[in-house]
Amino acid sequence: MVTDINLAKARRIAAEVADPELPFLTVEDLGILREVSVEDDVIIARLTPTYSGCPAVSVIEKDVLNALTQAGFNARVVRSDMPPWTTSWITPEGIAKLQSNGISPPEPAGMSDALFATRVVACPRCQSEDTEKVSEFGSTPCKAQYRCNTCKEPFDHFKCH
Ligand SMILES: [Zn+2]
Numbered sequence: 284m285v286t287d288i289n290l291a292k293a294r295r296i297a298a299e300v301a302d303p304e305l306p307f308l309t310v311e312d313l314g315i316l317r318e319v320s321v322e323d324d325v326i327i328a329r330l331t332p333t334y335s336g337c338p339a340v341s342v343i344e345k346d347v348l349n350a351l352t353q354a355g356f357n358a359r360v361v362r363s364d365m366p367p368w369t370t371s372w373i374t375p376e377g378i379a380k381l382q383s384n385g386i387s388p389p390e391p392a393g394m395s396d397a398l399f400a401t402r403v404v405a406c407p408r409c410q411s412e413d414t415e416k417v418s419e420f421g422s423t424p425c426k427a428q429y430r431c432n433t434c435k436e437p438f439d440h441f442k443c444h
Contacts, residue, residue: 284324285326290319290320290321290326292354293319293321293328293351294319296350296354296356297310297319297347298310298311298319299311300346300350301346302339303346304423304425304426305381305384305386305425305441307380307384308377308381310330310347311374312376312377312380313372313377314368314373314374314377315330315333315343315368316328316329316330316347317329317331318363325358326351326358327358327359327360327361328347328348328351328358328359329360329361329363330344330347330362330363331362331366331367331372332364332368333368338424339423339425344360347360370388370389373388373389381441385407385408386407386438386439386440386441387404387405387438387439387440389440389441389442404429404440406429406431406433406436406438407438408431408434408436408438413431413433414429414432415430416440417429417437421440426441426442427439427440427442428440
């Protein structure tokens with residue numbers, strides 16, 4: 284039987300799984316772990332993908348499943364697309380971790396495409412808004428590479444998951 288205590292443990296284990304591309308961020312920081320519940324003694328972890336084309340999503344799902352299985356749980360990971368993930372689900376801790384790792388956080392939710400195209404990305408080091416995009420893809424497909432014209436440092440901008 285999965286007790287309340289075990290369910291809490293399962294939730295903690297799932298929440299601590301890190302993003303493979305941003306290993307300092309957990310699924311909890313990203314806000315993609317929607318729910319951990321129990322059905323017929325099976326732990327169900329519900330995850331919402333950040334964006335469907337992101338290759339990290341299936342890796343994260345596998346990692347959550349492995350973490351739960353290794354802890355001795357019968358577990359299943361369910362992908363939950365509705366409601367869709369938005370950047371506003373990233374916790375304040377997650378935003379702080381991004382900034383302290385030199386990555387500028389994603390745009391707030393609800394920003395229109397028109398605004399998105401002309402958005403200003405501030406430098407995570409000096410907060411200067413005099414920055415330019417170097418490449419649509421940074422070290423991973425989920426990050427765009429920018430350079431700050433004030434402190435001259437390159438930095439990654441987190442654009443999807
Ligand atoms: Zn700068």
